[in-house]
Amino acid sequence: MSKSISRRQLLQWSGLSSASLLLNSCGSNLWSKEVGQAIEPLNQATQALLLTQKPVPEYSLEQIEPDKLLINTFAQTPQIDPAKYRLQIEGEVNHPMQLSLNDLQTMPLTSMVIQHVCVEGWAAIVQWGGVRLQELLRLAQPKPNARYVYFKSADGYYESWDLVSATHPQTLMAYQKNGQSLSADNGAPLRLASPIKLGYKQSKWVTQIMLTNQLMPKTGYWEDRGYEWFGGL
Amino acid sequence: MTSARPPKRTKSPRLPTQTLLAKIFHWTNLISLFVMLFSGLQIYNANPVFGGRSGWNFPDYLTLGGWLAGGRNWHFAAMWFYALNLLWYGLYVMISRRWQKRYASGSDLKALRVSQNAKRKNYALHRLVYTAIIPILVLSIASGLAMYKPASLHWLSSLFVDWQTLRTVHFIAVPIFILFTFVHSLLALRVGSIHLIKSMFV
Incomplete structure (x- = not known):
């Protein structure tokens, strides 16, 4: 009898030791949400501090890695008729707009060769061509209280960015990849592309850009499932 | 001048001692490094360094965080403890001149x-x-x-x-x-x- 009690006690003690708490949490997501909530404000402040409007150094065309850009999609790939496509810009702006693909393609084209970094750990050097989001927002004229930019996609994907990152000179609404028209898999007719955010922030098939003065409860498809909101590089 | 030296203790050999700061460094380093390691293997599994998506994965019992987002949370929390611990210890080693002897x-x-x-x-x-x-x-x-x-x-x-x-x-x-x-x-x-x-x- 006394033997079994002492064994139980021993198990209790070992269960309380920090080492076994650590081991018990391995393979489960115990505490990972709380840990993220505790540390994310500090990580985000650090990233915001590192963020400048200075362009990130680019690569040469020879350095493009066409095979390395993997396709990640949360649902199906929408097929969008380029002739019927419209981009809405609305929310906290003085001039809400609706742009056709032709409207976008007659605006100044910006091309960049940058590194696309996926949260999963892979990266690819890609050329993107398109219109600076900065330029689109200049036309739409954000109201002084605008602080966030929401992106809605044809497949139901949604994202939100801080306005500072959205107006970075290398944040593009892209319709070209590696010198060719964007394919449906990569987000045709229009997608976000930027070297300063992780891949899941770079929505494909964007149909709506909405400026807000605050973050809404839903901040992004993957963010609502646990990824960091800022996702800065 | 007469010296009043205390009697020599010759019996037990002197046991090694460490400063409290060296102990704190060791504990923090060991724990934060192991959190970094297990959460790092979780991150590794999302896209293995060797072999990419078809690469070999570490078994679940060696990973921390449950999935990629959880692994990243742990990794990017422990990094502060790990890096700042190394930073203050480095300064301590410099200032106390331990680097000359230790x-x-x-x-x-x-x-x-x-x-x-x-x-x-x-x-x-x-x-x-x-x-x-x-x-x-x-x-x-x-x-x-x-x-x-x-x-x-x-x-x-x-x-x-x-x-x-x-x-x-x-x-x-x-x-x-x-x-x-x-x-x-x-x-x-x-x-x-x-x-x-x-x-x-x-």
Whole structure:
């Protein structure tokens, strides 16, 4: 009898030791949400501090890695008729707009060769061509209280960015990849592309850009499932 | 002037002692490094460094966080403890001038080559091994930062040639730290028995 009690006690003690708490949490997501909530404000402040409007150094065309850009999609790939496509810009702006693909393609084209970094750990050097989001927002004229930019996609994907990152000179609404028209898999007719955010922030098939003065409860498809909101590089 | 020296204590040999700061460093380093390691393997599994999506995965019991987002939360929390711990300890070693006495020097290298004294040789090897881990600790922070912020810290990530090299350098820290933990413990045991290890942790 006394033997079994002492064994139980021993198990209790070992269960309380920090080492076994650590081991018990391995393979489960115990505490990972709380840990993220505790540390994310500090990580985000650090990233915001590192963020400048200075362009990130680019690569040469020879350095493009066409095979390395993997396709990640949360649902199906929408097929969008380029002739019927419209981009809405609305929310906290003085001039809400609706742009056709032709409207976008007659605006100044910006091309960049940058590194696309996926949260999963892979990266690819890609050329993107398109219109600076900065330029689109200049036309739409954000109201002084605008602080966030929401992106809605044809497949139901949604994202939100801080306005500072959205107006970075290398944040593009892209319709070209590696010198060719964007394919449906990569987000045709229009997608976000930027070297300063992780891949899941770079929505494909964007149909709506909405400026807000605050973050809404839903901040992004993957963010609502646990990824960091800022996702800065 | 007559000297009033206390009577010499010749009986028990002096047990090794460590400063409280050295103990705090050891505890924080050990715990944060293991959190980094297990959460790092979780991150690894999302896209293996070797083989990509078809690469081999570490078993679940070696991972921390449950899935990629959880692994990243742990990894990017523990990094602060790990890096700041190393930073203050580095400053302490500099300011207290411990680096002059407590780390491997030319005399240790000489002892390893020419000394006939086995104890002296063990001691030199012990010092050499724990001194050599410091640049590795710093390298894993540098490669980690280069991957965490490749755009903001572009100057740093460009030092690592390309992304695959960067990921490989960062990952190599895992086997090195595990190996170091064993070798460092064994050498400490050989140099100062269990007393030396105990002195560093309690």
